[in-house]
Amino acid sequence: MNNIRCKDHPDNQIIFITWNSTIVKFICDECMAIDLQEGDLLQKQCKKMAIKKAIKEPEYFFTQFSLDEKNKTFFSAFKKFPDVELMNIIEKTKQNIQYIQLILDSIMKELQSEINKLINNKDIVRKQLNKVSQYQEFKELIQSLNKKQKVTHDAVRQIEIQLEKIFLGIEKNSSDFNQEIKKAQEISKIDKVNDFLGIEQLRLQIEQFKQISAFFMPVQKPIVPEEYFQYLLNKISLGAKKQIKFTDIIFDQQKDNLNSINFWNCVKDKENLLMIFKSQSGNIFGAYTPIKWVYEDTEIMDHSCNSFLFSYTHKSIHQNNKGFHALNLQKYKGPCFGQKYLSIDFDLYIEGDFQKGYSNLGKAYTKESSQDSKTHLFGQETPNIIQCQIFQIIFK
Numbered sequence: 001m002n003n004i005r006c007k008d009h010p011d012n013q014i015i016f017i018t019w020n021s022t023i024v025k026f027i028c029d030e031c032m033a034i035d036l037q038e039g040d041l042l043q044k045q046c047k048k049m050a051i052k053k054a055i056k057e058p059e060y061f062f063t064q065f066s067l068d069e070k071n072k073t074f075f076s077a078f079k080k081f082p083d084v085e086l087m088n089i090i091e092k093t094k095q096n097i098q099y100i101q102l103i104l105d106s107i108m109k110e111l112q113s114e115i116n117k118l119i120n121n122k123d124i125v126r127k128q129l130n131k132v133s134q135y136q137e138f139k140e141l142i143q144s145l146n147k148k149q150k151v152t153h154d155a156v157r158q159i160e161i162q163l164e165k166i167f168l169g170i171e172k173n174s175s176d177f178n179q180e181i182k183k184a185q186e187i188s189k190i191d192k193v194n195d196f197l198g199i200e201q202l203r204l205q206i207e208q209f210k211q212i213s214a215f216f217m218p219v220q221k222p223i224v225p226e227e228y229f230q231y232l233l234n235k236i237s238l239g240a241k242k243q244i245k246f247t248d249i250i251f252d253q254q255k256d257n258l259n260s261i262n263f264w265n266c267v268k269d270k271e272n273l274l275m276i277f278k279s280q281s282g283n284i285f286g287a288y289t290p291i292k293w294v295y296e297d298t299e300i301m302d303h304s305c306n307s308f309l310f311s312y313t314h315k316s317i318h319q320n321n322k323g324f325h326a327l328n329l330q331k332y333k334g335p336c337f338g339q340k341y342l343s344i345d346f347d348l349y350i351e352g353d354f355q356k357g358y359s360n361l362g363k364a365y366t367k368e369s370s371q372d373s374k375t376h377l378f379g380q381e382t383p384n385i386i387q388c389q390i391f392q393i394i395f396k
């Protein structure tokens with residue numbers, strides 16, 4: 001666009017194109033400033049396009065026009081990966097890998113020195129063991145036999161007799177013998193291998209690596225809006241009196257993949273899990289408990305009472321009541337919160353197929369009188385879960 005000059009401002013190059021439903025115009029930055037001042041662009045509902053950018057980036061050109069939803073999504077995904085950001089990621093990844101390499105080298109060195117230490121110690125221990133009197137006598141006898149050029153049967157028998165003395169002596173008085181070995185040990189010990197400092201560094205570095213590469217992974221967003229998710233995290237953090245380091249989505253499955261096997265494979269032996277469910281009716285609800293999900297049939301009390309159920313749909317929180325089991329673990333079932341006692345049912349009970357189950361809210365967990373104990377969470381009488389997400393909360 002070097003040689004095109006603005007007709008109103010001949011000193012200036014043309015930089016933009018503006019247009020509305022009736023006219024398209026080349027303009028310079030001065031025109032633009034005037035238009036903006038007078039509010040012309042807005043009044044005439046003019047759109048504008050930077051020419052250089054439009055020539056360089058086709059996606060910029062296309063997004064200036066009205067696009068249908070599918071194309072909009074396509075271009076917004078395109079925009080998510082700006083060139084600068086991508087270069088930055090390569091740089092970060094490179095640094096990270098170099099750092100991991102350094103850590104691995106230092107672990108290797110640590111290992112080498114630990115092993116050298118062990119070998120040294122073994123040598124020292126051997127030297128000490130050599131000093132045990134019975135062993136010395138044994139060795140001297142064998143050596144004396146070796147030194148002789150010609151060994152008569154008689155001489156061998158003599159040695160045998162002396163060996164008998166040593167061996168049978170040991171057998172008879174093993175406590176003295178053991179005492180001598182212990183004395184030899186005290187002088188030098190075979191240390192256990194120290195914990196490698198590098199291993200912890202490596203773990204942290206790999207964690208960072210995961211965070212960098214997370215950029216390329218499809219973003220798994222919570223079913224609930226970000227603000228509500230943050231609200232839940234704040235609540236969990238306050239209850240635990242600990243800051244949250246990060247959350248890790250460890251499970252995100254739709255109806256077809258929801259069953260007790262997949263569920264247990266994911267939650268087994270994990271703690272501080274936040275679960276979010278969406279039921280057929282569209283209701284969104286969930287549960288949090290700090291308790292560890294051990295794979296056995298058992299009921300567990302949460303003495304902190306930090307376990308809670310929630311309904312995103314109704315914006316309600318249902319805290320675990322003191323004295324009631326928070327969690328009921330059942331190997332072949334889905335998640336189950338609350339306590340079964342005489343005629344009392346669980347507050348939230350999801351069967352292994354994630355479809356059947358029931359809710360009897362307001363027993364082990366709080367409920368307001370206006371809330372229906374059966375349908376408040378599900379929006380219907382059975383869970384019929386169509387999506388389930390599980391987040392692991394990692395505290396600092």
Ligand SMILES: [Zn+2]
Pocket residue numbers: 006007008009012027028029030031032
């Ligand atoms: Zn101009």
